[in-house]
Amino acid sequence: TFQTNILTELRNWKLSLIQHHKLQMKQEKEKHAAHVKQLCNEMENLKELLHTYEISIARKDEVITNLTQAIEKEKERVELMRKFTLWRIQHVKASQEEYANRIADKQFRTTLMKKVWAAWRSLSVEKWKDKVARACQLRAEDICVQLTNDYEAKIAELTANLEQTKAEILRLHSERDQYEDTMKKAFMRGVCALNLEAMTMFQGK
Numbered sequence: 001t002f003q004t005n006i007l008t009e010l011r012n013w014k015l016s017l018i019q020h021h022k023l024q025m026k027q028e029k030e031k032h033a034a035h036v037k038q039l040c041n042e043m044e045n046l047k048e049l050l051h052t053y054e055i056s057i058a059r060k061d062e063v064i065t066n067l068t069q070a071i072e073k074e075k076e077r078v079e080l081m082r083k084f085t086l087w088r089i090q091h092v093k094a095s096q097e098e099y100a101n102r103i104a105d106k107q108f109r110t111t112l113m114k115k116v117w118a119a120w121r122s123l124s125v126e127k128w129k130d131k132v133a134r135a136c137q138l139r140a141e142d143i144c145v146q147l148t149n150d151y152e153a154k155i156a157e158l159t160a161n162l163e164q165t166k167a168e169i170l171r172l173h174s175e176r177d178q179y180e181d182t183m184k185k186a187f188m189r190g191v192c193a194l195n196l197e198a199m200t201m202f203q204g205k
Contacts, residue, residue: 046190053183060176071165078158085151096140103136
């Protein structure tokens, strides 16, 4: 009958609609599974990148620690060098004083000898004494100037090395900050991308 045909047609249309809906649901599930898999892969890649940055930062920290220890050792060496320089200067001063005392004793003996000898030799002896004293003084001053220049140059070299090492530490700190900033930005980009994908998926539904 006509009513039976209509019911049959409606039943067939209903079954076709259900099959079509099931097919769409299956396709959506497959697309969703593929999208989730892609997101998981991206998360794994980000985790690996994060792990790589952590290793790099750890190595940077180790380098900074080593450089800091090296600077401390260099400071200790500079301090020892400074103390040694002060001791050397004091030793030179003591040597100069001892030398001056010997010259004074020699001058005193020369003066006694001059009084013993005849008056006609007094002028010659006096000139010889002044010449020796001037020569000794000039020699001692030259030695002091040379030693002072040598130790000042050494101290300047050590100071320059110390400043260079400090600059290297500052550079390494800056690089570490840049690595951390880059890692944070990459992580935030990944999070933003996940949020956008999730929003798109929900809006599509």
